[in-house]
Amino acid sequence: MGHGLAELAALHGFDVGLHDIKEEFIERGLERIRWSLGKLDEKGKLKEKVEKILGRIKTTTDLQEVAKDADFIIEAAPEDIDLKLKIFKRLDEFAPTEAVLASNTSGLSITAMGRSTKRPDKVVGMHFFNPPIMMELVEVVKGEDTGEEALGLTQELSRKLGKTPILCRRDVPGFITTRIIFHYMNEAAWIHHEEGMAKEAIDSAMKFKVGFPMGPFELADQVGIDLLVFAQEKQGLPVPPPFRERVQSGKLGRKSGEGFYDYRGEAKPVIRPKDGEEFEPIRVLAPTINEAAKLVEMGIAPSKEIDLAMRLGTAFPKGPLALADEIGIQAIVQALQDSSRHEIADILSKMVEDGKLGKKSGEGFYSYEAEEVKEYKVIIVEKDPESMRATLVLNRPERLNTLTPEMVEEISSALKSLEEDSDVRCLILRGAGEKAFCAGADVTAFTGVDKAHKAWAFTKRTHKVFKQLEDFPKPTVAAIHGYCFGGGLEIAIACDFRISTAESKLGQTETSLGLIPGAGGTQRLARLVGLGKAKEMIFLAERVSGNEAEAIGLVNRVVEEEGFEEAVDELSKRLARGPPIAYRLAKELLNYSSRGLGDAGLDMEALAFSVVTSTEDLFEGLTAILSKKEPEFKGK
Secondary structure (H helix, E strand, C coil), X not given: CHHHHHHHHHHCCCCEEEECCCHHHHHHHHHHHHHHHHHHHHCCCCCCCHHHHHCCEXXXXXXXXXXXXXXXXXXXXXXXXXXXXXXXXXHHHHCCCCCEEEECCCCCCHHHHHHCCCCHHHEEEEEECCCCCCCCEEEEECCXXXXXXXXXXXXHHHHHCCCEEEEECCCCCCCCHHXXXXXXXXXXXXXXXXXXXXXXXXXXXXXXXXXXXXXXXXXXXXXXXXXHHHHHHHCCCCCCHXXXXXXXXXXXXXHHCECCCECCCCCCCCCCHHHHXXXXXXXXXXXXXXXXXXXXXXXXXXXHHHHHHHHHHHCCCCCHHHHHHHHCHHHHHHHHHCCCCCCCXXXXXXXXXXXXXXXXXXXXXXXXXXXXXXXXXXXXXXXECCCCEEEEEECCHHHCCCECHHHHHHHHHHHHHHHCCCCCCEEEEEECCCCXXXXXXXXXXXXXXXXXXXXXXXXXXXXXHXXXXXXXXXXXXXXXXXXXXXXXXHHHCCCCEEEEECCCEEECCHHHHCCCCCCCHHHHHHHHHCHHHHHHHHHCCCCEEHHHHHHCCCCCEEECHHHHHHHHHHHHHHHHCCCHHHHHHHHHHHHHHHCCCCHHHHHHHHHHHHHHCCCHHHHHHHHHHHHCCCCCCCCC
């Protein structure tokens, strides 16, 4: 983690001091940084030369030397509280009095570290996720003595490093993500031990029935079983025997070549959808959700932030509390009652008593209206009444904003609402996070014996919703930053305008997976770039840069990353100031023309022209020209 954090800070323009106890450790870290930067450079993701970035990193084995001029220090030593206390005591002695001291720990006491110094108000938790270059989440942890100034500075630094900070408001063991995800792995291990349930059955059910990227045993192997045992022993928690047995036999997981699964040579876990047919995922989900509910109860963080942290940090599908609402709170409580290992969170029992049973009752951890979610789960809709613009954000950054049936339904609902909103005259579509606009469809949504039917239904539905977007009666702008592949490109080309960064990658890449475009790509792409180029992009699964996309007419405008937000802002504001009636009619006619309606399209144009000549907006436009002022169109 240490070398990854040094690379991350240097990439974002900070001067970095990298310290370790031996020169050989430092050299190993620098080698890994050079390798990582080289890979980023090969992919065209660096704005500067590798050597210039490396030049910001100074190394030393002298802790006093590295600390004496530091403004902000992040400690990334092994998860040993005694070791960390010694380090913080020395850092306090060497660092400037105003420097903030942060610990990159996944769950040890920030309060204890702070009280080992004379500046407990300036000691904070800053839990990054591995690899820190790629993972978006940072858990910012408030110790009992941490001051607001240090918290604010830490959150600001997290954002400058391109991360999403989630505040853990109390210093509890395991914070948010580690505390919750432990239960995902632990419960599976206990069921495996007590009932002999096959690890493949549990992993399969959690992956293919719920949508986790890894089953609990795969995840334990990835994390390191020895780390799980160590952390639980430190917290005084009972360790499932399968964990302890593997540590005793040296089977620590992927890093040792064997854990619950064999990784030696070319071996890897073989987990099939049919393996989990007999296992009910709620048995693992309920204890995991129960722990998340306890965090809400303790005031650690609100539901929305806990769900976001779990999605970004652990790729938890939807977040545990949103998932609880979907399953039903009563069902979660019933599953917990069936086990003797768990104390049911008071908040869950109270929700059942009050009839707050989740989505079906209209209220759970979130509020719902009949058939319409008040607060979307996988998109964000933001409105700016002053500029008369709305932004629809595809909000699954932990999965590169990939499309799911739920997301498509939320897009449709949002489009309907925004179409009827007279205060919105322009819509911007974008993806959450730094990596992707949208990397396509989430293929994990189509599993099980009826996967072909699910895929067919999803395709038919996306056709309707993307047509709804194409015919949206107000100008639409796709703001493309990062990956824009498959269904992501298909939703972008359903918009009126596309602005891309030069570094973005766009492509209709389905054939590389043995698929074909299924959300309008075979139709709209050819209209934009011509039949020959469309065939080339689809058959060869080409990925083009923003500059290449502009050259072939796939995007309207390409800008360097530093000017991207300004370009999106300028175009969308200009569109929002335009004449709504004229825009709507012109858009309908242009869409008709692209579908080859011939003379019928010309007749429709004549009719629309006659309509627009009688509008107040036309009078306003003419008056503005004569008065040499900016027109103020009212849509009348």
